Amino acid sequence: QVQLVESGGGLVQAGGSLRLSCAAFTRTGSRYTMGWFRQAPGKEREFLAVIRWSGPISTYYSDSVKGRFTISRDNHKNTVYLQMNSLKPEDTAVYYCAASEVQTIVVVQSAYDYWGRGTQVTVSS
DSSP states (O other), X not given: OOEEEEEOOEEEETTOOEEXXXXXXXXXXXXXXXXXXXXXXXXXXXXXXXXXXXXXXXXXXXXXXXXXXXXXXXXTTTEEEEEEOSXXXXXXXXXXXXXXXXXXXXXXXXXXXXXXXXXXXXXXX
């Protein structure tokens, strides 16, 4: 069982940056692939980025955020991050982190076993 708690959301102007954090509360030794998703009002939840548990560290991004967002993790702190740069108004959404027991890159929501409650990101123009 994993509890995920996101933080770091807020209001930012277009062109600005935010760093989201996701703390994973789980038993010692657990290993999960971690992903970030978002859901804008009236839209379906979409995949953004994923990172494997360990080496070689591998990541994968959706085209909509590639080059602007960076996913990383600190396994000692059981925390995954999403650094978001060059934010645009269309990035406004609730951002969720998720954990998958599948030990590879996964982008589909159904492959994720645990979800956080989300954190709101609002980008003003």
